[in-house]
Amino acid sequence: MASSFGAAPPDSFERQVETGFRLLSQGRVVEAARLADALIASGTTDPQALLLGCEVRLAQGNPQAALHLISRAVDVAPGQVRLLLRKAHALALLRRRLDARNTAAEAVAVAGDDAQALVAAGRIYGSCDDPASARDVLLKVIEPGSSDPALLYDLAGAQFFTGDFAAAERNLDAVLRVAPQAGHAIYLRSTLRRQTPRDNHVADLESRLRAGFADPSARAACLYALAKELEDLSQDDRSFAVLSQAAALKRKTLRYDVRAECSTIDAIRSTYSTPAMHGVERPGSEGMGEDIVFIVGMPRTGTTLVERMLGRHSDVRSAGELPDFGEHLAAAVRGALAEKPGQTPVEASLSLDFESLGHAYLETARQAAPGSRVVVDKMPINFMYCGLIRKALPAARIVHLVRDPMDSCYAIYKTMFNQAYFFSYDLDELATYYATYRRIMAHWHAAMPGSILDVHYEDVVTDIETQARRIIDWCGLEWQSGVVEPSDNEAPSTTASAAQVRQAVYTTSVQKWRRHANGLEPLRMRLVDAGIVAK
Numbered sequence: 386m387a388s389s390f391g392a393a394p395p396d397s398f399e400r401q402v403e404t405g406f407r408l409l410s411q412g413r414v415v416e417a418a419r420l421a422d423a424l425i426a427s428g429t430t431d432p433q434a435l436l437l438g439c440e441v442r443l444a445q446g447n448p449q450a451a452l453h454l455i456s457r458a459v460d461v462a463p464g465q466v467r468l469l470l471r472k473a474h475a476l477a478l479l480r481r482r483l484d485a486r487n488t489a490a491e492a493v494a495v496a497g498d499d500a501q502a503l504v505a506a507g508r509i510y511g512s513c514d515d516p517a518s519a520r521d522v523l524l525k526v527i528e529p530g531s532s533d534p535a536l537l538y539d540l541a542g543a544q545f546f547t548g549d550f551a552a553a554e555r556n557l558d559a560v561l562r563v564a565p566q567a568g569h570a571i572y573l574r575s576t577l578r579r580q581t582p583r584d585n586h587v588a589d590l591e592s593r594l595r596a597g598f599a600d601p602s603a604r605a606a607c608l609y610a611l612a613k614e615l616e617d618l619s620q621d622d623r624s625f626a627v628l629s630q631a632a633a634l635k636r637k638t639l640r641y642d643v644r645a646e647c648s649t650i651d652a653i654r655s656t657y658s659t660p661a662m663h664g665v666e667r668p669g670s671e672g673m674g675e676d677i678v679f680i681v682g683m684p685r686t687g688t689t690l691v692e693r694m695l696g697r698h699s700d701v702r703s704a705g706e707l708p709d710f711g712e713h714l715a716a717a718v719r720g721a722l723a724e725k726p727g728q729t730p731v732e733a734s735l736s737l738d739f740e741s742l743g744h745a746y747l748e749t750a751r752q753a754a755p756g757s758r759v760v761v762d763k764m765p766i767n768f769m770y771c772g773l774i775r776k777a778l779p780a781a782r783i784v785h786l787v788r789d790p791m792d793s794c795y796a797i798y799k800t801m802f803n804q805a806y807f808f809s810y811d812l813d814e815l816a817t818y819y820a821t822y823r824r825i826m827a828h829w830h831a832a833m834p835g836s837i838l839d840v841h842y843e844d845v846v847t848d849i850e851t852q853a854r855r856i857i858d859w860c861g862l863e864w865q866s867g868v869v870e871p872s873d874n875e876a877p878s879t880t881a882s883a884a885q886v887r888q889a890v891y892t893t894s895v896q897k898w899r900r901h902a903n904g905l906e907p908l909r910m911r912l913v914d915a916g917i918v919a920k
Contacts (some may be wrong), residue, residue: 398424398431405437414444425454425808431750433463439471442768466492466502473509480709480749482513489513493522500526510538511539514705514753516546523621536563541573550577565593568603572801575610580617587614605635609801616799616900625904628799635801636810643814650729650769654825657772659832674778677750678761678860679710681768682786683822684806685796687842690890691786692763693871694853702757704750706764713745714773730782734773743772743777750773759860770821771829782860785786785826788842790917794819795898816911823917846892 401420408417422443435458441744442451452475459468471490476485495710496502505524510519520543527536537556540760545555557574559566561704571593575586590611608631678695680688696703714734719752721733754760767774771783788796794816797809808818829837838859843853872891898905912918 432458453793483752516543519543534654568606572606580614605711632810641807662832674781677781686786686788700758702754703761739776792897813909
């Protein structure tokens, strides 16, 4: 039988496919791409050759082309678990989350007891903000007494997000028996619940610190865990001293320039001036985005609490903290810069087709919360894009959470975030960023008055029904009394507040910063100088 290359030996085609995969494994993407392109150009329908083409396109950062090729492979060879998983992966990269989850489910259905495939499916579910499905798949793989720290940590994370804190703690203990320096597991374990004098990990954490850590990030995580547990035990002075050590060490592990980030936010503010915001309504756009609610603000200001309130409404479903608006915006800006180089990204954004941007966002946001009349996007840092959101989605509702500046900054400072909010690890940088945030929010209110609803955290926790009625009315929804019981929301929460939001609404975090007033005085003075807090 002739191969796709004429008179070559019958096994030549298979050897070339194998060569392509070997080149990819060696990082020789250009050579692998040349070979894959030749195989595909031959008109082949061989699923392995199409899979090779998919992997090449993924390595080149082109998930759309990868999806096209892997979909052809699945059509030719339906029911092959490896092909289904790669298709699900490409869909997830394209933020087609519902399609990715459905394809992952197809893979699970044919995977049998293939542990490797089930783990891969679980991670796809996790990347699509579906921790319940990730948990269920991992439970099929992980045997009682398992000692695989990576799998146990993934399972514990899914259990944390779905509210099974006791099981998560057991699995994290198992992780730490095998991997005693796993800083991420140490920190998560301490955040699962409020520690008590009779039940805490303080001695264990101190012992781990004395033993030492090879990785500074892991040591910082252990220090954050200890600071959190000491605060739970009302050892405030010691807690803040440990927290300061943790933050300083964490900051040393990062390459970050707060001035550059704040300069970009200030550029957005000056570019999207009041005149630039005139005429955001386009013909036919009056209802565009009316099914989207953006919850914005600084992190740790009650954004998750309000999200959980809204999620109790029968017409509402939360999509979680979607990066989608910023990612669609960045992609559109890259296109604009390619057509007209020499501009800054913010300048280039002014010429975007905002209607197309809005449609692109809606397509992926709706996939994140399918079957719901109203979708909540709770990405806090969308605060910097409020004006651009208004241009792209004129009918979208924007709810802005406001919290006492000192409480807000302290809550941010004491949290170890996962690859986000790098300004949070230094009090001076935190003050700089917070002042920048306040400036742009004041600008949005001035430039598009009446477009943003401010909701104060302190008002929510002291009079939840009044604030819930304001929010429900703002979102154009009918009143439902269940929204005042956010702790009854059984949906997963994939945020740092996953444990707190399952408790009844409490007021004990109001003015909590005062317990650490001495340590926070440099921050307070920076905010005084910025005119944000009274002297």
